[in-house]
Amino acid sequence: MPRRTATLIASTLTLIALLCVALLTPTPYSEMSPGPTVNTLGDYGGDMVISITGHQTYPASGNLNMTTVRVTGADYSMNLVEGVLGWLRHDDKVVEHDTLYPSGQTAQQADQQNAEEFSESQDSAKVAALEELKIPVPSEVIVSAVVKGGASEGELHAGDVIKAVDGTAITKADQVATAVTKHKPGEPVTFTVVRAADAKKKSTATQDVKITTRTSADTGPRRAVVGIQAGVEHMFPFAIDIKLADVGGPSAGMMFALGIVDKLTPGDLTGGKFVAGTGTIDDSGNVGPIGGIGLKTIGARDKGAKFFLTPADNCEEAAKDIPSGLTLVKVKTLHDAMAALANIKAGNDKALPSCS
Structure with a gap:
């Protein structure tokens, strides 16, 4: 066999071998890309994203789109070739696997955490929206979870309303731990509660x-515990239902709140314009940062958004690579977002606080 032919064959076989190694070699990386962008004023999968019953609502046009990031699954193993291609693509982002799934978190655990955060964000969005509209939302402190094998197992139950601890009225969830830790381990503590079943019947009878x-x-300091987790349950004056399948996490909170406000007020917050955004929200209307901001702005622009409501703490990162035709608007609170929408509606773009 001629030397030239032998060399060519050897080189080809080596290249094939290297390619096989690259395809079979796993890397400790995952991939993120722009996910679905959904109008909170419209429907998704045949259901209205936000439905309100028991209160006057108004038609709303325009877009208040929440944005998402699509990520590879917890069990997905990215090979070397996929990693390189991901790094080369502008609209994708390759990150360490532990960034998305810390401490070996399984797919089931990740889904459960995302579902819990999504539920909590919906609750806070409702509270913040109604507070913005000066509609009172009473709340009560409840037992949200009981530790299996803990001191309270069989004594307290999830859903029990905590009225007092040792005779001191409880109005905030963190007051429970404060009251319990005043004791030394082994000492008794008295909870005054309305049982969950009675609370559902609107009974106020306490035990x-x-x-x-x-x-x-x-691993923290030695202290007294009773093995429960206290939480807050809001008593909404009317029904607000948020439906959005296959979406998790807390990052849509602000956009849900704006969608609720728009449906509860005459006219359109956007003036019919296409606004997207992201950001967590708490009961007081404070907007918090999220992950994947650059991918969310790309997804919003590709869907047709002209303005993007951006958490203030994400502004610096988002401003590094602003998609063409998209204006980033900095917001710290729901009230800031409302003010920005008023300027967008009026065409007063120069008044918008921008990310830089």
């Missing part, structure tokens, strides 16, 4: 439940 505290088992 005193005495629980013997135990010593904390975590």
Whole structure:
């Protein structure tokens, strides 16, 4: 066999071998890309994203789109070739696997966490929206979870309303832990509660439940615990239902709140314009940062958005690569977002606080 032919064959076989290695070699990376962009004023999958019953609502045009990021699954193993191609694509982002799934988190655990965060963000969006409209939202402190094998198992139950601890009225969830840790481990603490079943019947009958505290088992300071997690349950004056399948996490909170406000007020917040955005929200209307901001702005622009409501803490990152034709608007609170929408509606773009 001629030397030239032998060399060519050897080179080809080596190249094939290297390609096989690249295709079979796993890397510790995952990929993120722009995900679905959904108008909170419209429908998705045949259901209205936001439905309100028991209160006057108004038709709303325009777009208030929430944005998402699509990520590879927890069990997905990216090979070397896919990693290189991902790094080369402008609209995708390759990140370390642990960034998306810390401490070996499974797909099921990730889905559960995302679902819980999504539910909490919906609740806060409702509260913030109604507070913005000066509609009161009463709340009560409840037992949100009982630790299996803990001191309260069989004594307190999820959904029980906590009225007092040791005779001191409870109005905030963090007051429960403060009251319990005033005791030494082994001392009794008395909870005054309305049982969950009675609360559902609108009964106000209370019971005193005495629980013997135990010593904390975590790595923190030694303290008394009773093995429950306290939470807050809001009593909304009318029904607000948010439906959005296959979406998780807290980052749509602000856009949900704006969608609720728009449906509860005459006219359009946007003046019929296409506005997208992202950001977590708390009960007080404070807007927090999210991940994947650059991918979300790309997804919004590709869908047709002209303005993007951006959490203030994400502004610096987002401003590094602004998609052509998209204006980034900095917001810190729901009230800021409302003011920005008023300027967008009026065509007063120069008054908008921009990311830079």
